[in-house]
Amino acid sequence: MKLLEYQGKEVFHRYGIPVEKCHVLKSVSELKNMPDDLGYPVVVKAQVHVGGRGKAGGVKLAHNHEEMETYFKEIMGMTIKGEKVEIVCVTQAVNIEKEFYLSIVLDRENNGFTLMASGEGGMEIEQVAKESPEKILFLHINPLIGLLPYHAREVGFFLNIPKENISALSKIILKLYTLFRENDLTLAEINPLVITPKGDFYAIDSKMIIDDNAMIRHKDWEAYRTLSGDEKIEHEAKEKGLSYIKLDGNVGCIVNGAGLAMATMDLIKKYGGNPANFLDVGGSSRPQKMIDAIEIITRDKNVKSIFINIFGGITRCDDIAKGLLQAIKKINIELPIVIRLTGTNEKEGKALLEGTSLHTVSSMKEGAQLSIKLAKGV
Ligand code: GDP
Ligand code: MN
Numbered sequence: 001m002k003l004l005e006y007q008g009k010e011v012f013h014r015y016g017i018p019v020e021k022c023h024v025l026k027s028v029s030e031l032k033n034m035p036d037d038l039g040y041p042v043v044v045k046a047q048v049h050v051g052g053r054g055k056a057g058g059v060k061l062a063h064n065h066e067e068m069e070t071y072f073k074e075i076m077g078m079t080i081k082g083e084k085v086e087i088v089c090v091t092q093a094v095n096i097e098k099e100f101y102l103s104i105v106l107d108r109e110n111n112g113f114t115l116m117a118s119g120e121g122g123m124e125i126e127q128v129a130k131e132s133p134e135k136i137l138f139l140h141i142n143p144l145i146g147l148l149p150y151h152a153r154e155v156g157f158f159l160n161i162p163k164e165n166i167s168a169l170s171k172i173i174l175k176l177y178t179l180f181r182e183n184d185l186t187l188a189e190i191n192p193l194v195i196t197p198k199g200d201f202y203a204i205d206s207k208m209i210i211d212d213n214a215m216i217r218h219k220d221w222e223a224y225r226t227l228s229g230d231e232k233i234e235h236e237a238k239e240k241g242l243s244y245i246k247l248d249g250n251v252g253c254i255v256n257g258a259g260l261a262m263a264t265m266d267l268i269k270k271y272g273g274n275p276a277n278f279l280d281v282g283g284s285s286r287p288q289k290m291i292d293a294i295e296i297i298t299r300d301k302n303v304k305s306i307f308i309n310i311f312g313g314i315t316r317c318d319d320i321a322k323g324l325l326q327a328i329k330k331i332n333i334e335l336p337i338v339i340r341l342t343g344t345n346e347k348e349g350k351a352l353l354e355g356t357s358l359h360t361v362s363s364m365k366e367g368a369q370l371s372i373k374l375a376k377g378v
Contacts, residue, residue, distance in 0.1 A: 001210045004047040006089045007224045008206030015179040017172050017190075018202050022089040028076060031069060039092050040064055043204075044071040047087035048080050049228040051207070052124065056080045061093055083229050094202045099192030100159055101125055104141070104177060106186040106211070113141040113180070115173070117155045121192030147177040165199050172201055183221075184214030233296060240292045242281055249274025250375045252297040252306040252335075254290070256281050256315045264309045267364055273372030276303045283314045290323030295331055305336045307371035309364060312343025319345075321352040328356075336374040340367040 003011070006022040013019050023034060024047075046058030053059050058080050062068035068090060076088050099121030107114040118136045120128045128135055137158040141147050152170035161169055172193070180188045189207040196202065210221055227235055230246045237244035243258065247265075251273050255261040258280050265275040277297060281289050297303055310320050320341065327333070338359045341349045353360055359374070361367040 001212055001215065001221065001225060002049045002228070003206070003208040003210070003224055004049065004087065004226060005045065005206050006047055006087070008208040009203065011179060011183070011208065012190075012203050012206060015175045017175050017179075018200065019206075020092045020094060020202065020204070022091045024087060024089050025072070025076075026087055028073060031072060034068075034090065036065075038065075038068070038090070040068075041093040042068055042090050043093045044068060044075055045089050045091065046075045046078065046080055046085040047089055048083040048085055049231075050081040050083050053080055054122075058085065087226070094194055094204050095196050096192075096194045096204075097197045099194050101128070101136075101189075101191045102155075102173065102176065102193045103187065103189035103191070103207075104147075104180045104185075107140070110140055112143050113147075113177075115139040115141060115147065115151070115155065115177075117159060119159050121194070125191065141177070146181075147174060149174065161195070162199070165195065165201075168199075168201055172203075183208075183218060184211045185209060186211050233299065237279075237292070237296050240296075241289060242279060242293055242296065244280075244293075244296055245278040246300060247275055247277050248302070249276045250302050250304040251371050252276045252279075252300070252303040254279050254281060254293045254297065254306060254308040256283065256310050256320075260309060260311055264307065264364065264368070267368040268307070268372060271365075271369050271372055273368065273375065276300055281315075287319060287323030287326050290320060291327040291330055294324075294327045294333060298331070298333060298335065303335065304375035304377070305338065305371045306333075307367050308337065308339040309367055310339075310341050310343070312341065312346060312349070315343075316345045317341040317343060317349030318352060319349075321349040324358070325352065325356070336371075338367050338371040338374065340364060 006024050009019040009022055041061050041063045044060045044062055046053050058075055060071040062071050072088055075085055078085050101118040101121045103116045105114050116136055116138055118128055120135050152173040153166055155173055156166035156169045176188055185208055187209040190203040191205055194202050194204055234244055251268050253264050253275050255264050261278050261280045268275045279293055281293050340361045359370055
């Protein structure tokens with residue numbers, strides 16, 4: 001689960017990491033509740049789960065009340081990378097001397113955690129990593145030993161922080177590690193962490209991801225749950241008995257069983273394509289599931305072809321075929337559909353599909369290759 005900036009800052013505040021207070025507004029009418037003595041300049045910020053809000057016009061500096069209102073109305077309701085802004089936060093602007101990047105991530109490959117720090121704050125860290133990786137400090141943290149004060153000081157030296165400010169920075173780093181561990185996070189990021197001309201540090205942005213598998217230990221987090229656009233669809237799919245995860249490719253996949261779904265995605269990749277989603281319709285084969293699956297997949301406008309890969313066991317191939325024909329009748333699908341049916345009632349299933357516009361194939365390989373080709377429009 002991802003937290004919004006203001007939610008993450010609440011957590012920072014609880015752990016003693018300095019932040020400016022966020023005034024959180026959920027509609028234009030709430031503007032009248034804003035105190036007159038806000039103390040300008042303020043920053044008006046869109047609260048969405050995607051990054052790069054600044055570049056997209058979702059972060060604006062306002063020097064007086066009128067400007068604040070104007071920016072607020074501009075930002076509320078705008079769409080950033082496909083996510084509609086429904087919450088806006090107004091916070092006192094921090095006077096910035098220099099911006100830094102600081103994060104801790106769960107690092108499965110190294111059986112521990114990795115702290116990352118860079119003097120290139122405010123930039124997207126992926127870009128820094130690509131162009132000048134030497135500007136990032138990667139510090140491995142052994143979970144059995146934890147993050148020690150000398151590690152934190154090492155970060156300060158790497159960032160060329162003046163000696164007199166190293167201790168303040170170290171405290172922030174140690175607190176970040178404590179909150180990372182206590183809350184079972186997979187990511188805690190401050191980008192940027194800034195130092196003011198007076199030498200005070202502030203976290204002016206926050207990004208936190210909580211390990212969903214640990215939610216049971218943090219029931220109070222549920223109150224923080226706000227779903228991003230993609231998550232809303234994933235949630236809706238779950239309620240319909242489908243496991244759906246949206247990805248960036250253009251070949252939609254409908255598969256029964258998580259393992260087969262993974263194998264199908266691998267195969268699409270292997271032959272040079274890109275899956276648009278993971279979708280497991282599960283064991284039963286109620287026709288309605290097929291209708292729901294197609295309906296959900298086709299909401300993603302990147303999808304250019306659909307590959308249905310069914311291994312009939314409990315799931316019966318004829319039920320899948322029936323559902324599919326109903327779905328096609330109900331929702332007008334113009335996309336090419338490739339289908340591979342094998343297993344229980346395969347013959348009956350295939351017979352039902354004969355004479356339709358569906359592309360029936362007999363192997364996964366053939367199905368993957370054909371759906372990639374069709375997605376390219378050739
Ligand atoms: P992001 O674009 O989604 O990462 O949003 P951020 O909260 O990181 O803000 C983007 C940029 O806006 C920062 O890197 C700063 O340069 C600027 N910014 C944000 N908050 C403040 C602030 O309080 N004072 C000043 N001077 N600039 C700010
Ligand atoms: Mn940021």
